[in-house]
Amino acid sequence: MTEGDFIAALGSLASHPAAREFRDDAAIIAVGGERLIFTHDTLVQGVHVREGEDPADIAWKLIAVNLSDLAAKGAEPVGVLVGHMLGEGDDRFVEGLSQILTEYDVPLLGGDTVRAEGRRVWGCTAIGRATSDPVPDRRGAQVGDAVYVTGTLGCAMLGFERPEGEHDLAYRRPRPRLCEGRALAPIVTAMMDVSDGLLLDCWRLAEASGTRIEVDSSTIPVANPTRRDECLRWGDDYELLFTAPADVELPIAASRIGTVVAEGAALILDGKALSRSDGLGYSH
Structure with missing residues (x-):
């Protein structure tokens, strides 16, 4: 399946209004008096970042691309969850993560770590709070x-x-x-x-x-x-x-x-x- 074919197939499962028919980069969920915005992106070594990229830059980019999705919704970031594949330069990844979270005043809320063979993969889920009604679409x-x-x-x-x-x-x-x-x-x-x-x-x-x-x-x-x-x-x-x-x-x-x-x-x-x-x- 192509990327488009796969997303279209998933669309049949995404019946909740928050999913916006899979025609947006984020889900919008009303919780109490707030509308929370959820988005997730993945980086793959050699695809989204260069082979041999400084892990500090990978961490920055991982968070930045997710915050960009929140920006398109006019959102204020609430926090992020990070998935990290352990390997060379983990200390540099932590340093880069600290730099961008400090730069944009975004809390780290949790995530997951794994170790495996092959290309390294990183994921991030970003959560935001809507600042306008309706939320841009x-x-x-x-x-x-x-x-x-x-x-x-x-x-x-x-x-x-x-x-x-x-x-x-x-x-x-x-x-x-x-x-x-x-x-x-x-x-x-x-x-x-x-x-x-x-x-x-x-x-x-x-x-x-x-x-x-x-x-x-x-x-x-x-x-x-x-x-x-x-x-x-x-x-x-x-x-x-x-x-x-x-x-x-x-x-x-x-x-x-x-x-x-x-x-x-x-x-x-x-x-x-x-x-x-x-x-x-x-x-x-």
């Missing part, structure tokens, strides 16, 4: 909305290619947009983070919302304009992709990159219709 884009993205795309790609270069930290230690997500949450109609490539995530947002999104690639800030297409597909950016009414004044800096023009799930890039089979981004 991928499924809410409306016809007439403007489409925006924060930051510059492609920095992680360049950092991966040139360790210790100008963009190295963008790959090794991404910075989740938690403050920006909370500022945007009350005004967006749909929001998600960009993890697998801007084009693929635009397509996912269009599909989830059942809308046709038209994007102008020339308006998208990229780290290397001569490699614009690669910057839009490579991923690992952890910026925020969102839609909002075109006349709303944004509380943060972001680039308008397109428009929601009609109903019917579709992504149009520079006048050309794209589909998931076009290699829009990273897929397992």
Whole structure:
């Protein structure tokens, strides 16, 4: 099964409303007067992080990618649970974990440790508290909305290619947009983070919302304009992709990159219709 096939198969089991039909990166559960947000991501050695990566950077990235999902829900982090595969550099992993938890004031609540042969694997479950009602969703884009993205795309790609270069930290230690997500949450109609490539995530947002999104690639800030297409597909950016009414004044800096023009799930890039089979981004 492809990754998409497997997720679709799981969707038949995810009947609880909190699962959001598996069309989002987080589950939303009402508990008392709070709405708690749950998300989980896994890193695999040699897939999501380089072979020989400093375990301190792996720990940072593990927490950061999960906090990025919370950012897309406009959430305030409550804490994390970490799954760690023991091996070389465990002390460095603890150091990196301490650094990012301190940086973002996030409590470590628990987790699990294992030891096994083969590639190492790390997991994290992040829990957040909603700061707006409704909680932002991928499924809410409306016809007439403007489409925006924060930051510059492609920095992680360049950092991966040139360790210790100008963009190295963008790959090794991404910075989740938690403050920006909370500022945007009350005004967006749909929001998600960009993890697998801007084009693929635009397509996912269009599909989830059942809308046709038209994007102008020339308006998208990229780290290397001569490699614009690669910057839009490579991923690992952890910026925020969102839609909002075109006349709303944004509380943060972001680039308008397109428009929601009609109903019917579709992504149009520079006048050309794209589909998931076009290699829009990273897929397992």
